Amino acid sequence: AQSVTQLDSQVPVFEEAPVELRCNYSSSVSVYLFWYVQYPNQGLQLLLKYLSGSTLVKGINGFEAEFNKSQTSFHLRKPSVHISDTAEYFCAVSASGGYQKVTFGTGTKLQVIP
Amino acid sequence: EAGVAQSPRYKIIEKRQSVAFWCNPISGHATLYWYQQILGQGPKLLIQFQNNGVVDDSQLPKDRFSAERLKGVDSTLKIQPAKLEDSAVYLCASSLDNNYGYTFGSGTRLTVV
Numbered sequence: 466a467q468s469v470t471q472l473d474s475q476v477p478v479f480e481e482a483p484v485e486l487r488c489n490y491s492s493s494v495s496v497y498l499f500w501y502v503q504y505p506n507q508g509l510q511l512l513l514k515y516l517s518g519s520t521l522v523k524g525i526n527g528f529e530a531e532f533n534k535s536q537t538s539f540h541l542r543k544p545s546v547h548i549s550d551t552a553e554y555f556c557a558v559s560a561s562g563g564y565q566k567v568t569f570g571t572g573t574k575l576q577v578i579p
Numbered sequence: 580e581a582g583v584a585q586s587p588r589y590k591i592i593e594k595r596q597s598v599a600f601w602c603n604p605i606s607g608h609a610t611l612y613w614y615q616q617i618l619g620q621g622p623k624l625l626i627q628f629q630n631n632g633v634v635d636d637s638q639l640p641k642d643r644f645s646a647e648r649l650k651g652v653d654s655t656l657k658i659q660p661a662k663l664e665d666s667a668v669y670l671c672a673s674s675l676d677n678n679y680g681y682t683f684g685s686g687t688r689l690t691v692v
Contacts, residue, residue, distance in 0.1 A: 508685045511680040568624070
């Protein structure tokens with residue numbers, strides 16, 4: 466089975482500052498990795514995903530993440546955040562291949578301070 | 580394309596009552612998921628359908644929860660009887676397969692009083 470740990474429950478950051486949201490995963494097989502964003506009272510939206518190939522993955526809204534197999538990490542980064550980035554971010558993992566169950570982390574609340 | 584539709588958006592019931600949620604996935608998406616998201620936690624998979632067959636229901640409390648997906652399209656999730664700890668947001672998602680990630684609906688917020 467796969468699991469994912471999000472080390473920070475809340476991350477406050479000033480507007481236009483860079484941010485990194487941390488995610489570590491555990492799995493005995495090869496994995497797919499995802500980041501989702503959830504705005505208040507809404508469902509989750511896919512930000513980006515790693516399936517294979519380049520370890521640096523670019524997503525929507527200027528976010529990117531880097532897959533590090535040796536450190537079993539998939540940290541999310543943005544060089545300059547905006548107020549509109551205030552939301553909860555979930556890291557998720559599944560075994561590679563189609564139709565595999567996706568397991569979510571507990572989430573990190575990003576609070577952008579004006 | 581139209582997104583994943585869920586209804587109702589909000590529901591308040593008393594404990595021991597029953598409740599049902601409805602989900603209509605994106606057209607053509609064979610896989611449908613129901614997740615439970617308790618406040619302050621990440622979504623937890625309740626049940627996964629592939630077309631109208633169940634792939635994974637290992638975390639579904641089968642003594643009170645049931646789900647069906649007739650004709651491989653829309654799905655209903657039922658709770659009977661509800662407990663206070665069932666208060667959560669119930670999210671429906673669909674996908675072609677994991678290569679594409681999930682598309683989530685807006686969820687149903689259930690409050691059991």
